[in-house]
Amino acid sequence: MKKSLLHIALIGALGIGFTGCATSTPPLSLTPLVKEEIVLNSNTGKISKGVLILKDGSKIFDSEGDILTSFVINNETFYILKVLVKNESHFKIKNSSKVVIEEFKANAISWFVDDNKFLLLTKLERNQSTIYDNVYNFDGKTFKLINKNLDLSGSQGYNKTFSNPMGNYNIDVSKSGIYGIETLYGADRKIIAQRFSNMLKEETFELDKIKKDYIRTARILGIRNDIVYVIYSTGVFGGQNILEAYDIVNKKSYVLSTNDDKIQFLQSGNEVVLKVFNNKNLKFELELHSHIDRKDVKTAYNNEPARIISLNTLKEVKSLSSDFEVIPVYTGFTNMAGTFTPKTDITFRTTDLYYSTRNMKPLF
Structure with a gap:
C-alpha cells in the first residue's frame, strides 16, 4: 500500500x-x-458456550478450555482453543479427533477464513496495539509463516x-x-x-x-x-x-x-x-x-x-x-x-x- x-x-x-x-x-x-x-448446507460447525456442535448434531467438548472457532480444510474439521501454561496464554489447533496440530504461545490471535483457506495471526506483545507479529497460512497439515508485523485489528x-x-x-x-x-x-x-x-x-x-x-x-x-x-x-x-x-x-x-x-x-x-x-x-x-x-x-x-x-x-x-x-x-x-x-x-x-x-x- x-x-x-x-x-x-x-x-x-x-x-x-x-x-x-x-x-x-x-x-x-x-x-x-x-x-x-x-x-x-455449510460443512462448518457452530460454537456455543465454548462447545463445537458439528453438522450431524454431535458435540466436541475439550477439557483443556473453551473452543474459540472452527474451520474446515479439505473436508476435515479443525478448532482452536486457548489454554494457560504457567500463567501464559497458549493457543492450540486441534482436529476433530482432538489431536494437536500446532500450538502457539501468544497474547492474542486473530484469523481470516474462507473455503479451504485459513490464516492465523499471533500477537506476542502485551499491549493494545493492532500489530500482529506473525501471520501463518494453514494448508490442513502444517502452518507456514508468510508475513510479519501486520497492522490489523482483532475481530472488530x-x-x-x-x-x-x-x-x-x-x-x-x-x-x-x-x-x-x-x-x-x-x-x-x-x-x-x-x-x-x-x-x-x-x-x-x-x-x-x-x-x-x-x-x-x-x-x-x-x-x-x-x-x-x-x-x-x-x-x-x-x-x-x-x-x-x-x-x-x-x-x-x-x-x-x-x-x-x-x-x-x-x-x-x-x-x-x-x-x-x-x-x-x-x-x-x-x-x-x-x-x-x-x-x-x-x-x-x-x-x-x-x-x-x-x-x-x-x-x-x-x-x-x-x-x-x-x-x-x-x-x-x-x-x-x-x-x-x-x-x-x-x-x-x-x-x-x-x-x-x-x-x-x-x-x-
Whole structure:
C-alpha cells in the first residue's frame, strides 16, 4: 500500500465528477448462473458456550478450555482453543479427533477464513496495539509463516481518526473471507472510498479502479473466494441501484438484483447466500426501534419462491438447509426530535440496501 487511501480518495474527489446523474439507463437483466440441484448446507460447525456442535448434531467438548472457532480444510474439521501454561496464554489447533496440530504461545490471535483457506495471526506483545507479529497460512497439515508485523485489528476491526485540510477522516478496517477491507469515511460517516487486500497474496485493489461503474458510488457488501460483492448506483435521476458480483480473478461481473427486487442475505458458518424473491410485491420485514441479534431474527419467507444464490460459488442452488440464518441489516434514521432511531431490515429492496450501505460495515 504505497499511497494512503485518503490520498487516493482526495485526488478522486478533486479530479473525478460523478457522471450520469441525470441520465436514464435501460433496465439491466440479471446474469444467468449455473444451477445446481442441491440442498445447500455449510460443512462448518457452530460454537456455543465454548462447545463445537458439528453438522450431524454431535458435540466436541475439550477439557483443556473453551473452543474459540472452527474451520474446515479439505473436508476435515479443525478448532482452536486457548489454554494457560504457567500463567501464559497458549493457543492450540486441534482436529476433530482432538489431536494437536500446532500450538502457539501468544497474547492474542486473530484469523481470516474462507473455503479451504485459513490464516492465523499471533500477537506476542502485551499491549493494545493492532500489530500482529506473525501471520501463518494453514494448508490442513502444517502452518507456514508468510508475513510479519501486520497492522490489523482483532475481530472488530480498528478505527483511525486523523485531520486533513479538507476535513476530518476515519479509516475503518474489516475482515471478509481472507480479505481486509479498508473504508474511508468523512465526518458524516458516509463512505468516501474503499479498497481491499488479499492477506494471502498481499494484493490490494481499489474498488473504484476495478470497474468504471464503481466510481464514487460502489460499496462492498462482502467477499468470498475472490468474488467481491458490491452495490452501486448508475445515477441519481433515472439511474439504477444494482447488486453485483465481481470475479477478481477472471475480471467478470454478474448482476444479481436491481432496484425493486426484494432480497435477503443468509449465512451458515462461512457459507453465505442471497435470496432474490420472485414476488417483488412482498411486504417489507423489519424491526423498528432496535438492532436485534441475528439469532432473534424472524422471517415469514423461508418457503417463498426465490432465486437462491450461493455467494461462495456464485451458483444457483435448489434450497437451503434449516441452519441458515438471516443476516440482519442494521440501519436507522434521525427523527424530528433529532435523536437516532435504530432499525433492523430483514427483507428489503435492492434500492433500500444501496442507501443503507452508505455508512455501514460489510455484511459478511
